[in-house]
Amino acid sequence: AQKVTQAQTEISVVEKEDVTLDCVYETRDTTYYLFWYKQPPSGELVFLIRRNSFDEQNEISGRYSWNFQKSTSSFNFTITASQVVDSAVYFCALSEAGGGADGLTFGKGTHLIIQP
Amino acid sequence: DARVTQTPRHKVTEMGQEVTMRCQPILGHNTVFWYRQTMMQGLELLAYFRNRAPLDDSGMPKDRFSAEMPDATLATLKIQPSEPRDSAVYFCASGRSGGVGQETQYFGPGTRLLVL
Numbered sequence: 731a732q733k734v735t736q737a738q739t740e741i742s743v744v745e746k747e748d749v750t751l752d753c754v755y756e757t758r759d760t761t762y763y764l765f766w767y768k769q770p771p772s773g774e775l776v777f778l779i780r781r782n783s784f785d786e787q788n789e790i791s792g793r794y795s796w797n798f799q800k801s802t803s804s805f806n807f808t809i810t811a812s813q814v815v816d817s818a819v820y821f822c823a824l825s826e827a828g829g830g831a832d833g834l835t836f837g838k839g840t841h842l843i844i845q846p
Numbered sequence: 847d848a849r850v851t852q853t854p855r856h857k858v859t860e861m862g863q864e865v866t867m868r869c870q871p872i873l874g875h876n877t878v879f880w881y882r883q884t885m886m887q888g889l890e891l892l893a894y895f896r897n898r899a900p901l902d903d904s905g906m907p908k909d910r911f912s913a914e915m916p917d918a919t920l921a922t923l924k925i926q927p928s929e930p931r932d933s934a935v936y937f938c939a940s941g942r943s944g945g946v947g948q949e950t951q952y953f954g955p956g957t958r959l960l961v962l
Contacts, residue, residue, distance in 0.1 A: 763949065775937060775953035821889065825949075833879060833891035833902065834951060 732757045734824050736837035743812055744845050751807045751840045753822030759783075764798065764805045765823040765834065775821070781805065809842075817844045848872045850954035852938050858960045864926040867957045869938030870919055878921045879939040879951060880906075880913055889937075895921065896943060928961045935959070 733756040743749050755764065766778040779789060781798050789796045793810045809816055819841045823834040851870045859865055871878050879894040893903035893913040903913060910929070915921045925932055935958050939951040 765950070767953075773935065773958075774955050775939075777950055777952060780950050823889075833894055833905075834881075834889075835891075836889040838888045 732759075732762075732824050732826050732835045734822050734835055734837035736820075736822055736840050738840045739838070740841040740843065742843040742845060745814055746811050748808060748810050749812050749842065751809075751820050751822075751842065753805045753807065753837060755803050755805065755822070755824045757803075757824060757826055759826040761826075763825045765825070766796070766805075766807050767821045767823065768818045769821065769839070770818040778807075778820075812842075812844045814844050814846055817842060850938055850940050850952055852936075852954035852957050854957060855955060856958045856960075858962065859928055860962050861929055862927040863961075864924065865928050865932075865959060865961075867923045867936055867938075867959075869921040869923075869940075869954060871921065871938070871940030872952060873919075875940035875942045875952075876918075877941045877943050877951075878915060879941070880921070880923050881937040881939065881953075883935040883937060883956070884933075892923070892936075925959075928959075930961045933959055933961050 735754045762783045764781045768776045768778055779796055786798050795808045797806045819839045821839045822837045825832055825834050853868045877896045880892040881889050882892055883889045890905055892906045894901055895915045898915045910925055912924045935956045937956045938954045941949055941951040
């Protein structure tokens with residue numbers, strides 16, 4: 731069965747610090763997809779990134795970067811120079827087939843607090 | 847800017863009453879998902895449809911929950927009778943399966959349900 735573990739329940743940092751959110755996954759499939767979603771205080775779930783199991787290249791989007799390592803079954807998310815607006819709950823998720831056309835298994839989420 | 851819409855956004859009801867939640871997926875998306883978010887269980891998949899056909903409802907309590915997709919622009923989730931333990935945020939998400947890079951799930955704003 732698939733599983734996603736986000737061991738960090740809550741992280742609090744001061745604005746402008748860098749912060750890394752950890753995500754470890756378990757799956758028996760060789761083809762799978764990993765996702766990160768952001769849930770700000772308003773409650774909606776905002777898609778951030780999708781990565782398939784055959785693409786281990788790291789990705790950078792502005793202040794956000796993702797490190798995918800199949801050897802350690804991890805898909806970590808780093809925010810550089812954090813800002814107060816980054817405060818949210820961040821979810822890592824896994825889909826084993828269909829690249830998200832089938833249901834997502836979510837981690838419990840990491841509550842990120844950026845203090846001014 | 848295409849978005850998934852959900853109604854109602856908030857619902858307060860008494861135990862035993864019927865609750866119906868509605869979702870309009872993004873135009874062109876052929877897969878619709880229902881998720882539930884609670885503090886204790888986190889985000890859980892309840893059911894999903896592809897091309898309006900139900901594919902998996904194993905996450906749904908069968909005795910009181912039902913999900914349908916009367917047409918391509920409307921998905922419904924019904925609870926009858928409702929119980930206090932059904933209090934949660936119910937999210938609808940849509941995606942488009944069948945092609946590379948088209949499988950990301952986009953979430954609606956959610957229906958916050960409180961059963962008294």
